[in-house]
Each structure stands twice: as C-alpha cells, then as structure tokens.
Amino acid sequence: MKKWKLHELVPPWVDGEKHVDRLYTGLLLSTILSCMGFAFSIGLHWKRVQDYIPTADTTYVLFEHDFLGTLLFPLVGVSIFFGFVYVAIAAIILAISYYRGFSQESQSLYLMRRLPDRWELARRCLALPLMTIGICALAILVLTLIFFGIYWAITPEGLKDFGQLKTAISYFYLLFVPATFVYGLV
Amino acid sequence: MLTLTNITKSYPGKKNAVENVSLSIPRGEIVGLFGENGAGKTTLMKCILGLHRYQGTITLDGQPLDRKNIEKLSFATSEHTFFPALTAKDHREFYADHFPAFRGKRFDALMEFFELPTNKKIGSFSTGQKNQFEVILALCQGADYILMDEPFAGNDVFNREDFYKVLLGILEPEETILLSTHLLEEVSAFIGRAILLHKGKVVADRSMLDLEEEGKDLMTFVKEAYRYKADRVLKALDKLTGEE
Numbered sequence: 092m093k094k095w096k097l098h099e100l101v102p103p104w105v106d107g108e109k110h111v112d113r114l115y116t117g118l119l120l121s122t123i124l125s126c127m128g129f130a131f132s133i134g135l136h137w138k139r140v141q142d143y144i145p146t147a148d149t150t151y152v153l154f155e156h157d158f159l160g161t162l163l164f165p166l167v168g169v170s171i172f173f174g175f176v177y178v179a180i181a182a183i184i185l186a187i188s189y190y191r192g193f194s195q196e197s198q199s200l201y202l203m204r205r206l207p208d209r210w211e212l213a214r215r216c217l218a219l220p221l222m223t224i225g226i227c228a229l230a231i232l233v234l235t236l237i238f239f240g241i242y243w244a245i246t247p248e249g250l251k252d253f254g255q256l257k258t259a260i261s262y263f264y265l266l267f268v269p270a271t272f273v274y275g276l277v
Numbered sequence: 278m279l280t281l282t283n284i285t286k287s288y289p290g291k292k293n294a295v296e297n298v299s300l301s302i303p304r305g306e307i308v309g310l311f312g313e314n315g316a317g318k319t320t321l322m323k324c325i326l327g328l329h330r331y332q333g334t335i336t337l338d339g340q341p342l343d344r345k346n347i348e349k350l351s352f353a354t355s356e357h358t359f360f361p362a363l364t365a366k367d368h369r370e371f372y373a374d375h376f377p378a379f380r381g382k383r384f385d386a387l388m389e390f391f392e393l394p395t396n397k398k399i400g401s402f403s404t405g406q407k408n409q410f411e412v413i414l415a416l417c418q419g420a421d422y423i424l425m426d427e428p429f430a431g432n433d434v435f436n437r438e439d440f441y442k443v444l445l446g447i448l449e450p451e452e453t454i455l456l457s458t459h460l461l462e463e464v465s466a467f468i469g470r471a472i473l474l475h476k477g478k479v480v481a482d483r484s485m486l487d488l489e490e491e492g493k494d495l496m497t498f499v500k501e502a503y504r505y506k507a508d509r510v511l512k513a514l515d516k517l518t519g520e521e
Contacts, residue, residue, distance in 0.1 A: 103371055104362035196400055197357035205326055206375050207348045 100218035102189050107219070110185070114223045117181060121174030122230060128171030129238050132161040133245070140247055158242050158255040159262060162235070172234070175227040182227075186220035235259070278303050279325070279422055279453070284333035286320050286477075294320040295331070296477040304421060305450050309464055310457040311499060312474035318457040319354075321474070322424050325455075326352055337422070348376050350422045353415035355430040357407055361400030365393060368414060378419025383447060387413045390443060404431035412440065416447065425456045434463075441467055465495035473502045 097107040162171055170176070193200040193212070203212040239256050279302040286295040295317040302308055312318050324331040327342060337346050352358060359368060365388060373379045388395060391409045393402070399410055412428045429437045437460070445467055448454070458464055465485070473481040481502040488498050499505075 103360050103367065196361040197359055198354070199358055199360050201323075201326070201328055201352060201354070201356075202358040204328060205347050205350070205352065207344055208375070209344050211375070 095214075095218075100214060102192050102215050104192070105189070110219060114178065114182065114219070117174070117178040118223075118226060118230065121172070121178055121227070122234070124174040125171045125234055129161065129234075129241075132171065133238075133241060136161050136242070137245055140245070140250065157258070158239055159259045161238065161242055162259060172231050175231055179224045179227045182220035182223040185223075186216050189216040189220075278338060279455075280334075280336045280339075281321075281325070282334045282336075284321065284324055284331055284335065286317075286324050286329055286331040293477050295324060298333075298474075298477075298479055300472065300479065300482070302422070302453060302455060304453050306470055307448075307454045307456065307468045308470045308472060309461075309468040309495075310455055310472050310474065311459075311461060312457075313503075315476075316474040317477040318474055319426050320477075322352070322354075322426050322455070322457060325424065326350060348378065348418070349420050350424060351415040351418035351420035352424045352426070353412045353428045354426040355408065355411075355428065356426075357411050359399050359407075359411060359414060362398055364398055365395045365410065368399070368410075369395075372414065372418060376418050376420075380417045380419050384413060384417040387416065387443065387447075391439075405433065405436050408432050409436070409440070416444075421451055422453045422455065425454065425458075427458055428456075429458065429460065437463060461495050461499060468495075471495060471498065473499060475503060 097111065101107040101110060193203055200212075203215075206212070239259070243251065279300075281298055281300045284295055284298040285293055287293045298317075298321060310318050310321070320329060323329045325335055325342070327347065335342050337349060340346055342350070360371075363371070369381065369384055372384075373381060391406075391413070393406055393410060393413075399407060402410060408429055408431055412425065415423050415425065415428075429440065432440070441463070444454070456464060456468065468485060470482070470484045471488075472479060481498070483498065485495070488495065493501075
C-alpha cells in the first residue's frame with residue numbers, strides 16, 4: 092500500500108504542515124476545554140455527592156448526579172466537547188474551500204478530473220478534513236471513557252449505575268446542543 | 278484514432294449544445310475546429326475529455342475513454358487549467374508525478390524558448406505568458422491527442438506566430454492536435470483538416486488538401502459553409518445612412 096506524504100493529501104498550493112498545525116492546535120484547545128469543563132462539572136458533582144444520603148426517591152437523585160450531566164459545561168450550558176464540534180465544522184469548511192480552490196483564478200479542476208488516478212481530487216480535498224473529523228470523534232470517545240472512569244471512581248455506591256454510560260452514549264447527539272434542551276428531552 | 282459517434286450534449290431547459298456529432302480523427306492530424314461563439318466547440322471538447330456528461334460514444338483506438346487511457350488526451354484552454362499559486366517548476370514535478378509519459382526535455386526547451394520564469398508563480402504571469410504556459414503543459418503531458426480551445430486568446434500576433442512555428446517544429450508524427458480558434462487565416466497554413474460546427478452540429482468537414490484542389494481558401498470555405506451573406510454589411514449601412 093502506498094504511503095502518502097502530507098503534500099499529496101492537500102491541494103498542491105496548500106502548505107499542508109501549516110494547516111495540520113492549525114488543526115492540531117484546535118484539537119489541543121478542544122481537549123483542554125473539555126478537561127476544564129469536566130473538572131468543573133465533576134467538582135460540582137463531587138460536592139453534591141458528599142451530602143448524599145440514600146433515599147427512596149433514587150430516580151431524582153440519579154438524575155441530579157448522572158454522568159450525562161457531567162458532560163455538560165455548567166457555566167455555558169453546552170457540551171464540554173463543543174470545541175471538537177467547532178474543529179469538525181472547520182474541517183468541513185476546509186474541505187469545501189479546498190475544492191473551490193480548484194476553480195479560482197483558473198480551472199485546474201479540469202486537470203484534476205482528467206488525471207489517471209480517479210481519487211486524486213477527492214483525496215486532496217477530503218483526506219485532511221476527514222482525518223481531523225476522525226480524530227475529533229476518537230478524542231470524544233476516549234475522553235468520554237476517561238471521564239466516566241473518574242465519575243465512577245468518585246460516585247458513591249448507591250448512585251453507581253452502568254446504565255448511565257449507556258444513557259450518555261444513547262443521548263450523545265444531545266451533547267452538541269445547548270444543555271437546556273438536553274434536560275428537557277431526556 | 279479518436280472516434281466520436283452520435284455525441285449529443287444538452288443542458289436543462291436549453292437547445293442541444295452539441296447534436297449528433299460523429300467524427301473520426303486519426304493520429305498525426307492537425308485539425309481545426311471552427312464555429313461561431315456558442316457553436317459547441319468548447320462543449321464538444323469537454324465531452325471528449327469527460328468533463329461533461331453526454332449521450333453517444335467516444336472511443337480512443339477502439340477503447341472507451343476512461344481512466345486507463347485518459348492520459349492520452351491533454352487540454353489547453355483559455356480558461357487555464359494550471360495552478361496559479363504554483364511555479365513552473367512545481368508544475369513540472371506535478372505533471373511528472375501524474376503523467377508517466379511527461380516530456381521533461383520538451384518542457385525545459387519550451388520554457389527556455391518563451392523565456393518564461395521557472396520560479397515565479399504562474400498567477401503573476403501576463404495573460405500572454407499564462408497562455409503560453411498552458412499550451413506548454415498540454416504539449417508536454419505526453420498525450421497523443423492535444424485539445425486546444427482558443428489557446429491564444431490574449432496573445433499578440435508575433436507571439437502566436439512563434440507558437441505556430443514551434444508547434445510545427447516539435448510535433449511528432451503520432452501527435453494529434455484538435456485546435457479550436459477564431460483565427461482562421463492564421464491557422465490555415467498549418468492545419469490539415471477543417472471541421473465546422475454550427476449550432477451544435479457539424480456543417481462541414483474537409484481536408485485542406487481537398488480545398489486546395491478546389492482552389493478555395495479556408496475563409497472562402499467557411500463563408501460558404503455558413504452561407505455568409507457578403508452584402509449584408511452594405512445593405513445594413515445603406516439602411517442606416519438612408520434613415521439619416
């Protein structure tokens with residue numbers, strides 16, 4: 092299998108390293124933002140569970156202290172992964188701008204479309220954006236698992252419920268809309 | 278042999294841009310493709326290159342045109358197909374990477390002949406230089422069939438003349454040129470065949486040798502084919518001056 096070089100995965104006029112640096116910076120900032128948001132969230136959760144006394148109304152208690160809730164940034168009411176969403180949106184915009192670049196000032200699109208390698212144009216427009224989106228998805232998954240581990244470790248036995256991870260995954264898409272809607276819908 | 282059979286290209290809500298065009302272009306010919314603006318010259322070329330969807334069949338040496346043989350066609354257009362932000366040197370590398378038959382020696386020789394800078398972005402070239410570079414790329418890709426669509430639009434007459442001479446000097450017997458232009462008189466000396474399009478249809482297709490035997494020049498042939506009314510200008514002027 093051919094090993095691609097970075098300059099073969101972006102339009103010929105693009106400085107691939109510069110774009111990769113920018114996307115990595117976005118990913119790093121998103122990770123930091125997520126960790127900060129989770130630290131804040133889990134701090135509140137920690138405070139609440141200190142006063143936890145098992146009661147008959149477990150549903151209410153679980154709802155108050157569920158894992159899904161910790162994945163929301165309490166201050167701004169959005170998912171702590173929102174940075175990754177911005178990076179993914181930026182990646183989509185990047186793909187569009189790459190494609191449009193082949194029709195600006197000249198019609199190099201004609202050249203790209205008649206190259207012997209039929210995937211050349213698609214690869215140069217989509218490779219970097221798709222890799223970025225993939226890394227965003229992977230980062231969200233890994234961070235979710237890490238955060239759940241932390242959540243699990245500090246949650247009292249009576250509130251522990253693996254179903255919460257399942258719920259969080261089922262309602263994952265809701266993490267990308269403002270928190271006020273999330274509680275309304277769940 | 279490039280063979281077009283019943284090529285029709287239509288745009289939604291419009292008349293056919295190209296209608297039932299059938300042509301055979303053997304290797305080694307220089308063919309002029311003529312027609313008024315909107316006659317379908319560019320559309321036909323883009324159909325051949327696979328840039329437009331069309332009805333009918335196009336084959337190259339009996340095989341349908343696809344990714345396996347598309348590199349045997351190259352294209353120079355006044356719209357330009359180079360990357361403006363890259364230098365000539367970058368283009369040389371790009372073409373050498375993607376077209377196995379790329380003619381590096383020819384590229385260097387033509388760049389030198391036209392005194393084009395190799396380390397300057399093509400976007401900063403003058404229009405004439407851009408056209409020259411566009412044609413250089415098409416001639417150096419290593420294609421057997423070189424399609425040129427108004428390649429000299431914006432070039433001065435000396436520039437064009439230089440190019441015709443170079444073109445005739447460097448072409449190998451297997452290389453074929455399909456040249457679309459309005460500059461009938463300029464190209465009449467070196468084309469071997471003239472195809473005339475009118476409203477998307479082939480209205481005439483003659484070899485220059487036949488025309489010579491008939492004692493006709495290209496311009497006369499074109500005028501006849503289009504039923505050009507030589508007196509229409511005089512009539513119009515008469516009407517206009519009569520009104521005053």
